[in-house]
Amino acid sequence: MKGHFNRHRDALIDNIDTLEMEAFFEKVTGMLSGVPDQGQTEAALPGELHLLPGECHFITDYKAKRLLFKKGFDQLLGYKDAEVDFDFVFKGYHHEDAVMVSQVIKSVIASAVNSFTKDPDLQLSMTYRRKRKDGSYIHLLSQSSVYEQDDQGNLLKSFTRLTDISYLNIQTPVSWSVRSNNVDDEFIQGKISKAFENPFTKREIEVIREIQKGGSNKEIAEKLFVSHHTIATHRKNIFGKCNCQNIVDLLMFCRQLKII
Numbered sequence: 001m002k003g004h005f006n007r008h009r010d011a012l013i014d015n016i017d018t019l020e021m022e023a024f025f026e027k028v029t030g031m032l033s034g035v036p037d038q039g040q041t042e043a044a045l046p047g048e049l050h051l052l053p054g055e056c057h058f059i060t061d062y063k064a065k066r067l068l069f070k071k072g073f074d075q076l077l078g079y080k081d082a083e084v085d086f087d088f089v090f091k092g093y094h095h096e097d098a099v100m101v102s103q104v105i106k107s108v109i110a111s112a113v114n115s116f117t118k119d120p121d122l123q124l125s126m127t128y129r130r131k132r133k134d135g136s137y138i139h140l141l142s143q144s145s146v147y148e149q150d151d152q153g154n155l156l157k158s159f160t161r162l163t164d165i166s167y168l169n170i171q172t173p174v175s176w177s178v179r180s181n182n183v184d185d186e187f188i189q190g191k192i193s194k195a196f197e198n199p200f201t202k203r204e205i206e207v208i209r210e211i212q213k214g215g216s217n218k219e220i221a222e223k224l225f226v227s228h229h230t231i232a233t234h235r236k237n238i239f240g241k242c243n244c245q246n247i248v249d250l251l252m253f254c255r256q257l258k259i260i
Contacts, residue, residue: 012110013103013191021090024106025065028113032063035150051075054164058089059147061157062113068157076164078133089160094129094137095253098243100174101128103192109155111183112146118153122146123179127170130162139166139173153182198257199241205259207234212251212260 012027051057056072066086073079079088093101108124124144129137141163148157178188200208203224210220217235221228244250254260 010110012114013106021102021106022087024109025062025086025090028062028109029065031113032154032156035063035154035156052163056162057160058084059157059159060086060089062109063156072162076162077130077138092131094131094173095243095245095249097128097174099195100176100192101126103195104176104188107188107191108178108180108183111180111187112155115149115153115155115182117181118149119181120146120149121179122155122182124176125178126174126176127165128174138164139168139170141165196257198259200238200259204234204238204241207231208238208250208254209260211235211247212254 012024012031051072054076056076057069058067058071059069061068067084067089070081070084073081073084077092090102090105104124104126108122112119112122122145124142126142128140128142130140131137142160143163144158144160146155146157147159149155176188178185198205206224207220210223215223217228217231221231224231239245239250242250242253244253251260
């Protein structure tokens with residue numbers, strides 16, 4: 001039984017781009033589509049919905065792929081609640097935090113929607129940096145817990161509280177902890193380690209090294225004996241794979257992986 005669970009859990013995450021959340025949640029929604037709507041027991045909200053300064057709350061429905069409730073995004077991130085949808089809450093991470101945050105979230109949800117033991121006390125706590133509407137970043141504490149499970153224990157809905165902890169000046173941006181009967185730290189760490197493997201092809205690494213030297217698309221194309229259109233495509237793919245927005249961020253990412 002547990003081996004069957006592990007295979008389905010891995011299948012949800014593997015073969016999906018590290019930073020691709022939309023495709024992952026499409027698979028989650030498909031997996032939960034056969035879960036009957038009747039007979040589900042809805043748990044009470046964890047705590048009152050009174051908002052404290054510097055926080056927001058939302059309820060995520062994984063089967064319907066939507067937010068059932070949202071409040072406080074304006075004061076926390078500068079977005080009106082009406083602007084916030086399901087996809088929004090899984091975007092906007094700082095590029096240095098995005099891979100780890102995405103992998104932790106995928107690992108926990110993949111385990112929770114393929115459950116073999118009912119785990120109403122499942123909780124995920126994370127810290128990471130998130131972009132505000134004005135372009136600045138704040139450091140958040142994200143705390144998610146079960147809101148609704150089906151009779152087999154599969155997670156259908158979660159409740160999340162985001163809190164601004166920028167004032168703490170934490171030196172390690174991303175941290176995470178899970179309380180669960182079904183999710184083990186070793187599984188999550190394995191997915192994180194796999195995500196940080198070199199994502200680039202041999203040719204893309206050659207292009208990156210030329211970018212590091214300051215070469216333009218035309219100059220790199222001439223050196224590698226290809227068209228500048230080919231280099232433009234390589235450059236687009238390179239930036240997409242690492243979720244970097246500029247050359248400085250790209251080179252920092254590559255140094256972390258010891259590519260350059």
